[in-house]
Amino acid sequence: MSSGNDSILDAFLYETNTLLEQLDSLVLAAEQQDSFSQDDINTIFRIMHTIKGSSAMMEYNSLMTIAHRAEDLFSIIRDKTMDVVPENLRPELFDLLFQAIDFFRGELEHIENEQPLTENIDILLGKINRLIDEIRTGGQPADAAAPAAPAAPSNSSAPAGFPYGLQIFFDEGCGMENLRAYMLLNTIHEFCSDSDMTYEPQGVESDPATADQIAESGFMLHFRTQADRDNAIQAVTGSGVVRTYQAIDETAPAPQPEQAAPAPSAPAPAPEAAAAPQQPAAVSEPAAAPKKAAPAPQKTAAPTTHHKESLISVNLNKLDALAAVVGEIVITESMVTASPDLKGLKLDAFTKSARQLRKLTDELQDVSMSLRMVPVSGTFQKMNRIVRDMCKKLGKQAHLTLIGEETEVDKTIVDSIGDPIMHIVRNSMDHGIEESPEARVAAGKDPVGEIVLSARHTGSEVIIEIKDDGQGVNYDAVLNKAIRNGLAQPDVEYSHKDILNFLMAPGFSTNTEVTEFSGRGVGMDVVKKNVEEVGGTVSITSEPGQGMTTTLKIPLTMAIMDGMEVSVGGSIFTIPIHNIRQSFKITPEDLIQDASGGELFRCMGSFYPVIRMRDLYHMNSGCTDIQDGILIWLDAGDLSYCLFVDNLLGEQKVVVKPLPAYLNRFNIKASGIAGCTILGDGNISIILDVANLYSAAR
Structure with missing residues (x-):
């Protein structure tokens, strides 16, 4: 793959991951309120619109199709407000969005690992279609919409209520006619809603077989009003791959085809690409989208839009190279000022210059290190989703409290501690928090458990603590399991500290059966290993009946x-x-x-x-x-x-x-x-x- 394509792929991955993080936080917050605000709805619509367009441009059909239907879902909600979603369907709406987020992330992981994308998306697509139907029927159960069969040839009569037709033919041999038709639809949807138009053949976004039908018979659009069709014609003439088009009225004879306005032969990118969020600095900006006849609806900006002119994304490899050069400068400066050739010499001017050089070198070190420092908030926020999902699957009640999210650590270290923190939070949910609110009330606690994730600086290192108010460690159970595993001797007296250290032994687990979250003996030993690899340490304290605290001490930087x-x-x-x-x-x-x-x-x-x-x-x-x-x-x-x-x-x-x-x-x-x-x-x-x-x- 060429470096240009690599840059486009990097931009796509960066953009989509950023959008998914924003979407995850937004849905988590909305679920607490059991509703989306109008700003939330507009933001989700925009995110799905962007993912749909950029996925179409990259020819990732599975992502494009799911994003398209999710966009359709929020188009309905956006037009009619959140009131259109009955109370009984809202939990399903939140769950479905989380499933879509997980699907997108899984597909992005496939792309990063150069693995094939998921081909069978029928289950998730069916859930979205079914929810759309149920919302349209006011909460009544409805069967998932079946894939539409190919429509009749474009010279058939217009659907009732859509008398203004527009038949479009793309350049011969351009290929991927179905995706080009889909991208053209995206442009037209900027000023014409789904309810005011229809098209054939259906399924252009997911069915490659429609490409041949469009190449042979053209792509047919039907509009309710002549004004919408006129606006669509202006959008069509701005496309670079439309060969001819003709307006067809149901009651008028078909006119002669008109030649599309001259345009560059290269296909224009999806309109969404032009509206993408901030991208890595090394990536070229996509070409601007064609101009529309009617102004696009104003879109709600992402929360960080006001920073886009003051922030820049830099490849981490470049920062590594900068740190290496700065390190060499520091070493060279020390070698020059401490040279044996200078012993016994009184060089006032040299000494003064050396002091100034040391001052500037120290400042250069601080600046180069600060470029690599990022807040732990991104890693911390992801734990909200872990707690939420486990509460639902385990039937427990708990919430996560975050403290010190603004604490900054080296980017490499932040990436390395994500998995350890996730393991500890999962352990707190699975082993720590009591099975039921009644059990907590009986123990004199609040019925809803709490997990506190905190971070703070202590000079040269950062302290991360994961604390829960659950049932704590059963020292006898841990010791007995350690004896059975050969980690401890039955006739030796162990302190609580020694017993807690058994939890970080490879393959150690107190669960008697394997579950989705634990019991495989993979957990705290992985935490210990990963933290030590970045020069940190792990310690555990616990009080039976009161909870457990796991403390990670991590260096701010390893350079x-x-x-x-x-x-x-x-x-x-x-x-x-x-x-x-x-x-x-x-x-x-x-x-x-x-x-x-x-x-x-x-x-x-x-x-x-x-x-x-x-x-x-x-x-x-x-x-x-x-x-x-x-x-x-x-x-x-x-x-x-x-x-x-x-x-x-x-x-x-x-x-x-x-x-x-x-x-x-x-x-x-x-x-x-x-x-x-x-x-x-x-x-x-x-x-x-x-x-x-x-x-x-x-």
């Missing part, structure tokens, strides 16, 4: 971080600043031995294991006497321990560099090594993974 440089022998290591609590100079009397011979340091009434870097990595040099070195107290999630090193060299902002791929076969990450950075003098410093470092030492 540049604040680190503490330490030395062991001739080697230099970097420890993330946010993992350091305190450092000590101690004596041998401050250490005690545990039963296995390990060293412990007592601080603030608690004992913490001591890990000696020299012993851990079997180094030939470095301090061995405890009073000669420095003890650093580290935290990583639930872990807390002390690391013994030779010296603290100072704090420094470092650029994180991944280790070469071939080192992965040595399981470097499990050894407590997260990556490396290049120091100002050109030496390499190993960046320590505080959580895995402790595991490697055990």
Whole structure:
């Protein structure tokens, strides 16, 4: 596929995904009110209209057909207001829209993965048709509309009430005549509603067989009024693929065909493409739609329309490249200012310029990092849909409360934490929230459960908490399951913290049967793995009968971080600043031995294991006497321990560099090594993974 087509496809995917996110939030909010406002109805109509047109342009027939019928549905509601939908049909309307959203998202996923689109859409199409019929009959059950049979040839008599005909022939050999007819209909629908016109053959949007019929007999339109037909003629003359057309009145002899106005031979894009929302900056804008004789109905703008001139979408790969260049600048600047050639020289002008360069470099780092920062609101809002669907399927009552949606995190990290948060929210709904409102009332709680999803900054990291007020963890059940799985010993006493850690073991599940949401042993272990891959940690707390809280600690960015440089022998290591609590100079009397011979340091009434870097990595040099070195107290999630090193060299902002791929076969990450950075003098410093470092030492 050419780069031009790739750009068009990227624009289509970006636009449609954006519209679906907007639609999902809109329908969720409307369901709470059990009604759509007139603005909501106009917005949904516009969204379906846009998806229909852009899908037709991309020749994605399944998306086009569903969007077309959904547009027809909201055309009825738009013309007659929400009052036309009986109370008993409103839950079905909301459910149907959610099904349509899921269908669109599934099809987009197929497109992204280069998989074939769904061909059989009869079930969803039938549901939409049936709902349209029931709304038209005032809520009475009606059979789903059957696909219309091909209409009679275009020279047949006009339908009753539609005396003004217009027969259209497209350029010979242009191909896809049915889609061209459908796109022409979209143009005419801008000023003429479905009730004021009809056409044949029917089914042009979904039946490719109609292309041959249109090529042979033309595409026939019938209008109630001559004014509508005259406006349609002006729209037809603006199309680039219409060869001839002729106006046919039911009571008048058929006139001679007229030649369509000259137009470029290339097919014009769907009108919706010209009205598409903001698209990635790298994508060329589609050609403008042909001018209409009558002005199109004013459409309600999306909530973010007023930002479109101040926002720009940039490919993430370009931001990655920018971050890499900035990182190299930071390293080069450090190498220049710390050059050994400058030792002993008093260069006032150079020193002043170096300070200014450092200031500008720091500002450049901040700006490049801020470009990658996005709010977590997009990920958080998606959880509303998870809670809503599970409430319906599990028969539970719960609502989701969002706090700190404006908190910003690196785009790569936001993409990585979506699945972990989804798993935790599903666990809270499935395992946490009680089965019935009566059970909650009996426990002295509000009959409606609550799940709180919050985010906040703490300097160099963001804390995300998922808290529910459900029944909490059954410690005995978890421990018994852990014993049966061989994760725990029956004769060992485990703390609540140890028992909660079993929940994050691979394949662990307390469900006795597999359901749609749980029981397959895939969940919290996936959460732990995904969060650790972006340098974060997971911890769980729970109080029986009161609920459970899962806390994710995530770094704001993985590209540049604040680190503490330490030395062991001739080697230099970097420890993330946010993992350091305190450092000590101690004596041998401050250490005690545990039963296995390990060293412990007592601080603030608690004992913490001591890990000696020299012993851990079997180094030939470095301090061995405890009073000669420095003890650093580290935290990583639930872990807390002390690391013994030779010296603290100072704090420094470092650029994180991944280790070469071939080192992965040595399981470097499990050894407590997260990556490396290049120091100002050109030496390499190993960046320590505080959580895995402790595991490697055990």
